[in-house]
Amino acid sequence: MNKILALMKKDFKLLFRDKMAVFFTFVFPLVFAFIFGSIFSGDGGGSKALKVAVVDLDQTEQSKAFVEQISEADEFTVTLSTEEKAKDLVRRGKRVAYFILPKGFGEDYKGVFAGSPPEVLVGIDPSRKAEAGYLEGSLMKLGINRFEQAFSDPTAMTEQLDASIAQIQDNDDIPEEWKSLLNDYLPKMKELTAQEIGSGEGFGFGGEEGAENPMMPLKVTKQEEVVKRSGPQNAFAITIPQGVIWAIMGCVIGFAISIVQEKTLGTMSRLIVAPISRTQIVAGKALGCFVAQIAVVTLLFVVAYFILGVRFNLPKLMLAAVASGICFVGLMMFFASLAKTERSVAGITNAFLLMMGMVGGAMIPLFVMPGWMQAISNFSPVKWAIVAFEGAIWRDFSYGEMMTPVLILIAIGVVAFILGTRMVKLEQA
Amino acid sequence: MIQVNALNKRFGSIHAVKDISLEIPAGQIFGLLGPNGAGKSTSISIMTGLIGCDSGSVTLDGLNPQSKKARLKIGLIPQSIALYEELSALDNLSFFASLYDIPKKKISEKMEWALDFVGLSDRANDRVSQFSGGMKRRLNLAASILHDPDYIFMDEPTAGVDPQSRNKLFENVLKLKELGKTVIYTTHYMEEAQKLCDKVGIIDHGQLLALGTVDELLSRYGGDTKVSISSEQGVKHFESGDVSKDLIEALKNSNKVYDISMNRPDLETVFLNLTGRQLRD
Numbered sequence: 001m002n003k004i005l006a007l008m009k010k011d012f013k014l015l016f017r018d019k020m021a022v023f024f025t026f027v028f029p030l031v032f033a034f035i036f037g038s039i040f041s042g043d044g045g046g047s048k049a050l051k052v053a054v055v056d057l058d059q060t061e062q063s064k065a066f067v068e069q070i071s072e073a074d075e076f077t078v079t080l081s082t083e084e085k086a087k088d089l090v091r092r093g094k095r096v097a098y099f100i101l102p103k104g105f106g107e108d109y110k111g112v113f114a115g116s117p118p119e120v121l122v123g124i125d126p127s128r129k130a131e132a133g134y135l136e137g138s139l140m141k142l143g144i145n146r147f148e149q150a151f152s153d154p155t156a157m158t159e160q161l162d163a164s165i166a167q168i169q170d171n172d173d174i175p176e177e178w179k180s181l182l183n184d185y186l187p188k189m190k191e192l193t194a195q196e197i198g199s200g201e202g203f204g205f206g207g208e209e210g211a212e213n214p215m216m217p218l219k220v221t222k223q224e225e226v227v228k229r230s231g232p233q234n235a236f237a238i239t240i241p242q243g244v245i246w247a248i249m250g251c252v253i254g255f256a257i258s259i260v261q262e263k264t265l266g267t268m269s270r271l272i273v274a275p276i277s278r279t280q281i282v283a284g285k286a287l288g289c290f291v292a293q294i295a296v297v298t299l300l301f302v303v304a305y306f307i308l309g310v311r312f313n314l315p316k317l318m319l320a321a322v323a324s325g326i327c328f329v330g331l332m333m334f335f336a337s338l339a340k341t342e343r344s345v346a347g348i349t350n351a352f353l354l355m356m357g358m359v360g361g362a363m364i365p366l367f368v369m370p371g372w373m374q375a376i377s378n379f380s381p382v383k384w385a386i387v388a389f390e391g392a393i394w395r396d397f398s399y400g401e402m403m404t405p406v407l408i409l410i411a412i413g414v415v416a417f418i419l420g421t422r423m424v425k426l427e428q429a
Numbered sequence: 430m431i432q433v434n435a436l437n438k439r440f441g442s443i444h445a446v447k448d449i450s451l452e453i454p455a456g457q458i459f460g461l462l463g464p465n466g467a468g469k470s471t472s473i474s475i476m477t478g479l480i481g482c483d484s485g486s487v488t489l490d491g492l493n494p495q496s497k498k499a500r501l502k503i504g505l506i507p508q509s510i511a512l513y514e515e516l517s518a519l520d521n522l523s524f525f526a527s528l529y530d531i532p533k534k535k536i537s538e539k540m541e542w543a544l545d546f547v548g549l550s551d552r553a554n555d556r557v558s559q560f561s562g563g564m565k566r567r568l569n570l571a572a573s574i575l576h577d578p579d580y581i582f583m584d585e586p587t588a589g590v591d592p593q594s595r596n597k598l599f600e601n602v603l604k605l606k607e608l609g610k611t612v613i614y615t616t617h618y619m620e621e622a623q624k625l626c627d628k629v630g631i632i633d634h635g636q637l638l639a640l641g642t643v644d645e646l647l648s649r650y651g652g653d654t655k656v657s658i659s660s661e662q663g664v665k666h667f668e669s670g671d672v673s674k675d676l677i678e679a680l681k682n683s684n685k686v687y688d689i690s691m692n693r694p695d696l697e698t699v700f701l702n703l704t705g706r707q708l709r710d
Contacts, residue, residue: 006527010513010520017515266511270572273477274528275500 007284563594
């Protein structure tokens with residue numbers, strides 16, 4: 001085992017002495033994941049409007065007008081929906097939140113001085129705290145409009161006052177001294193409104209705190225609507241597996257070349273003449289390639305977790321990493337067996353892996369590929385590696401579901417490794 | 430002792446080694462000479478266990494060269510610079526030492542000795558890529574003797590080396606002999622073999638054409654000495670098998686001798702007489 005480790009250590013030293021190899025193995029995949037992740041996540045100055053679903057259960061003139069206000073607001077992109085569909089859209093992560101205007105919204109909307117403020121039910125995932133605060137603030141801003149309407153439109157104000165006087169009469173919850181005060185005040189206010197018609201100055205507005213204070217613009221009631229994590233959390237959740245594939249491909253090419261290079265340099269002769277078996281030589285190379293892959297996967301996912309906010313299931317991720325490691329070690333050995341010179345092994349490996357990468361989703365995400373291309377991608381080990389990593393990140397695979405890509409990867413790796421070790425001629429040509 | 434019996438090796442239609450048999454006693458420097466493609470490297474590869482043979486046998490002290498015990502006795506200096514250019518001299522030696530069963534405590538000592546032996550102690554931490562061709566050749570030797578092998582196979586070790594490094598390598602080879610090692614040396618340079626080797630084998634087209642000490646080969650295949658005498662009577666050329674006798678006789682008949690020159694046969698003459706003067710590409 002010491003000799004195998006010595007071979008691996010030597011290959012690592014050589015890898016880290018080669019700046020280009022380090023760049024393409026460790027840095028390029030990160031750059032790839034970051035750049036494409038940023039592009040896909042739309043952080044380049046695109047629209048910031050939040051996609052919301054709106055449900056109008058009240059269907060009154062006021063509720064319809066409020067829906068229209070929401071639709072016209074820059075802060076929102078609105079989809080009108082039913083309650084059930086709206087909840088489903090939020091749960092599937094298709095919309096950030098839903099707004100439900102319940103029955104009675106219009107009635108409350110009219111009452112400025114009495115009754116309850118109009119209620120809006122907001123359904124949002126509890127983890128989206130920042131968006132929740134933003135949504136509440138934006139809704140409040142729209143809610144203030146009802147006061148502006150009330151105070152700037154004397155006719156509407158007169159109607160509001162009539163409605164409020166009627167509500168006070170019917171409401172037993174209001175203390176008698178308040179009732180008496182308001183019964184004295186509101187008719188005078190109505191009189192004043194009549195005098196102020198045409199002045200255009202309005203009456204100003206000042207609200208008091210308190211949940212049931214009618215002077216509140218809106219009563220926003222939040223409902224937790226936990227999103228089912230069946231889609232990517234963000235664009236990096238898609239580009240990180242792609243970056244990982246590029247890094248793995250870098251390892252495969254590097255180690256396949258190193259085997260051929262040992263032959264052309266003559267160092268392989270030294271290894272064969274030394275008291276070390278052929279199996280140990282092959283195992284040293286395979287272990288080096290495997291550990292390099294695991295190292296690069298670890299690095300990328302540490303960066304993904306702490307910097308890019310990508311979340312994953314660690315045991316499943318480890319399963320994916322080990323399976324893809326086995327697969328690509330096998331392919332590395334197979335490629336090394338096909339060529340006699342560094343140039344030819346680089347050419348063969350690059351051509352094969354680029355082709356497999358293209359159809360396997362290393363460049364274009366699998367789910368945006370046309371159907372025929374997705375069918376072809378089944379023949380690419382890159383596809384199964386990406387599926388395995390995505391299964392651990394956002395596809396929410398069960399262990400049973402993980403087994404499909406994992407077993408395919410291991411099978412490819414074992415077959416390629418057996419073929420490679422049988423075909424590879426360690427002796428110098 | 431190395432014993433080679435009726436060795437044969439084919440690569441497709443090419444019969445690279447044909448029925449070679451020889452014995453190399455321990456403690457000798459044995460030169461294996463031959464033109465390009467003669468079968469020298471193939472023979473060395475079989476003797477070191479790098480490749481197998483189709484028929485015949487090779488033993489080192491009675492051991493199969495591919496056995497682990499025999500491998501511990503073999504030091505191979507390949508024809509190419511078999512080193513990792515991006516690693517330092519010390520890193521290279523450390524790696525190759527780790528492949529042999531050298532106790533960890535002794536590895537540093539062995540590396541120091543090997544570097545000192547080839548005169549590279551002061552460049553131990555430099556990358557091999559920064560070395561001259563001669564330094565690389567010397568380090569190539571150091572990497573092969575770390576584990577103190579009994580049999581050292583040197584496949585054209587002086588190719589592309591400057592005179593100073595070549596001289597140092599000659600010193601190293603002679604020193605290895607002093608240390609009781611057996612050196613098997615292949616080269617194109619006849620003067621190297623003549624200077625270093627106790628015994629020489631000349632090989633061509635996979636066949637061993639001649640085997641013996643340099644003097645034996647000279648007397649068997651070198652031909653007569655060419656003698657020229659310049660005197661008042663003019664220049665007289667003749668070939669002689671017994672120069673002392675023939676020269677005295679010739680001088681008796683010459684007045685006022687201006688110059689005498691002799692062209693004695695050397696190993697190159699033997700080599701060309703045996704392998705011909707046709708170009709080998």
